[in-house]
Amino acid sequence: MKLVAVTSCPTGIAHTYMAAEALQIAAKEMGHEIKVETQGSVGAENVITEKDLREADAVILAVDTNVDKDRFQGMPMVEASVKDAIKDAKGLITKALEAKPAAADVREYQSSGAEKKKTGVYKHLMTGVSFMIPFVVAGGLLIAFSFAFGIHAADEEGTLAWALMEIGGSAFGLMVPILAGYIAYSIADRPGIVPGMVGGMIANTVQSGFLGGLIAGFIAGYTVFLLKKAIRLPKSFEGLMPVLILPVLSTLFVGLVMIFILGGPVKSINDGLLSWLNGMSGTNKILLGGIIGVMMAADMGGPINKAAYAFGAATIAQGQPSEVMAAVMAAGMVPPLAIALSTVIAKNKYTQEERQAGKVNWALGASFITEGAIPFAAADPIRVIPSLMAGSAVAGALSMIFSATLAVPHGGIFVLPIPNAVGNLPMYMVAIAAGSVVGGLLLTVLKKKVS
Amino acid sequence: MNTKEMFSKNRVTFDLKAKDKMGAIDELIALLSADGKVSDPERFKEAVLKREEEFSTGIGMGIAIPHGKSDAVLEPAMVFGKSKVGVDYESMDDKPAHLFFLIAVPVESSDLHLRALSEISRNLMHSDVREKLMKAESFEEFISVFGS
Numbered sequence: 328m329k330l331v332a333v334t335s336c337p338t339g340i341a342h343t344y345m346a347a348e349a350l351q352i353a354a355k356e357m358g359h360e361i362k363v364e365t366q367g368s369v370g371a372e373n374v375i376t377e378k379d380l381r382e383a384d385a386v387i388l389a390v391d392t393n394v395d396k397d398r399f400q401g402m403p404m405v406e407a408s409v410k411d412a413i414k415d416a417k418g419l420i421t422k423a424l425e426a427k428p429a430a431a432d433v434r435e436y437q438s439s440g441a442e443k444k445k446t447g448v449y450k451h452l453m454t455g456v457s458f459m460i461p462f463v464v465a466g467g468l469l470i471a472f473s474f475a476f477g478i479h480a481a482d483e484e485g486t487l488a489w490a491l492m493e494i495g496g497s498a499f500g501l502m503v504p505i506l507a508g509y510i511a512y513s514i515a516d517r518p519g520i521v522p523g524m525v526g527g528m529i530a531n532t533v534q535s536g537f538l539g540g541l542i543a544g545f546i547a548g549y550t551v552f553l554l555k556k557a558i559r560l561p562k563s564f565e566g567l568m569p570v571l572i573l574p575v576l577s578t579l580f581v582g583l584v585m586i587f588i589l590g591g592p593v594k595s596i597n598d599g600l601l602s603w604l605n606g607m608s609g610t611n612k613i614l615l616g617g618i619i620g621v622m623m624a625a626d627m628g629g630p631i632n633k634a635a636y637a638f639g640a641a642t643i644a645q646g647q648p649s650e651v652m653a654a655v656m657a658a659g660m661v662p663p664l665a666i667a668l669s670t671v672i673a674k675n676k677y678t679q680e681e682r683q684a685g686k687v688n689w690a691l692g693a694s695f696i697t698e699g700a701i702p703f704a705a706a707d708p709i710r711v712i713p714s715l716m717a718g719s720a721v722a723g724a725l726s727m728i729f730s731a732t733l734a735v736p737h738g739g740i741f742v743l744p745i746p747n748a749v750g751n752l753p754m755y756m757v758a759i760a761a762g763s764v765v766g767g768l769l770l771t772v773l774k775k776k777v778s
Numbered sequence: 779m780n781t782k783e784m785f786s787k788n789r790v791t792f793d794l795k796a797k798d799k800m801g802a803i804d805e806l807i808a809l810l811s812a813d814g815k816v817s818d819p820e821r822f823k824e825a826v827l828k829r830e831e832e833f834s835t836g837i838g839m840g841i842a843i844p845h846g847k848s849d850a851v852l853e854p855a856m857v858f859g860k861s862k863v864g865v866d867y868e869s870m871d872d873k874p875a876h877l878f879f880l881i882a883v884p885v886e887s888s889d890l891h892l893r894a895l896s897e898i899s900r901n902l903m904h905s906d907v908r909e910k911l912m913k914a915e916s917f918e919e920f921i922s923v924f925g926s
Contacts, residue, residue, distance in 0.1 A: 341835075341837050341843060341895055341896070341898075341899035342837065342899075343896075344895075344896040344899045344900050345837070345899045345900070345902070345903050347900070348899070348900040348903035348904075349903055352903065352904065365896075367892070367896065410870075413838075413903075675831060675832060776831070776832075777832075
């Protein structure tokens, strides 16, 4: 029998090749032929050709990263980790040859159930985030450039500033659909893209922010995954699955869930928080500053963040300087700045892409483009979001303590030099810096090294 | 330069004295330095340890492959060390390491060290290779394991 295999380990140094060698030794001993493509640090070697695919009876994926499975569609397949190949290559080969071929059937070699689940969710998240990062970077920087012309410069249609805002804004608008779409793709391959991206767009429509997008992506991916398992069609209709049945059913399901199940609660949270904030007259302003901080960083772009922002923007409706608005902007600048700081101090806790995105976050944070922090929050919400909330709370509270005021709703450092835009500028900057340092340190302490 | 050329009889020891991971790395770097392949052993050690932080080079099955890319390295070179009693190397299979391959490459060497690593790791998957290396007591015996 002939087999093809791919081995790939994230550090791509030794294990990739050891697994390849193990599979080759085992195949030889069992009297089979095998061609193993390695995807290591030097790139792909011994690449599987069309001819190899046609002649092969089964495929083994011994990978710890995401590899494109498209080329193996319809082949009996076994998926396992690189370690499994090193430990029991013969077992993998046997399992692969026994696997039944089906249009979208993939058998999983369970090494350790719980461990695989954890790496699964993390893998899906990281796939979504890594596709999302360039959108955030490109969109954010272009919007920041637009602000460089003046924070209201983009209001004039036809100007360069306006164009920059349009372009950057379009990139931003795609960020959540891409996150959701590629999370779903990681879970369910190509058929996951449609419900994932559509779910992400609806997450935008119902204003649930990136957290809504995360939910949409996972729901979409697992829905397609389950539909693939649940629906068995006669061979002549199998072609309809990826083209018609899966896209329509999954997108319908995800869309309905997002609109009816998520949409309502999201709106209630937003409305509820806004009235709660408005009812807070007479509260200790430092406490209010802290609360604003926590809210700004809790779900960046989602209902909580939007409520805090709307609350702040309302206080400058007549153009008068407001302490609340100052706290809102300070809190909104902290997340990207904290992240930028952390990626510099703790390089080994971030992937290469994250470190590059971290550099861009200096510019994004300075421009009050909080979204720069979103990919990091999406990739590791449990550690990142609380750290950012703490940093933003510090900035918000300090801003109130120093009685800093702000008369404009946006712009970051671009508005600081405008006369009368900011009250108590020096201490305001201290508040922002302090919050960023606190957030950055917390992140550095909490985050784990990249494995 | 091919992988075999990176070995030399001045850079092998069949009786590593070290009792722990740091000691083993130090001993191997000392051999490298005595043979004039690094201009600054301390700086090279930093590169090795930095790489070690990312991901342990104790890859299991009694093998360790510490490596570093640094401008303190004058010429690509490998050091082989064999520890008869074994050293706790924080390996992936929690077993002690007996066979050590220290790989040193200069900064401009692009993928040389990666190719060397991939060749060595492939070879070491064969249990007879590992057995022969454990039995080797001279450079000739050692180098013959890697074929002609």
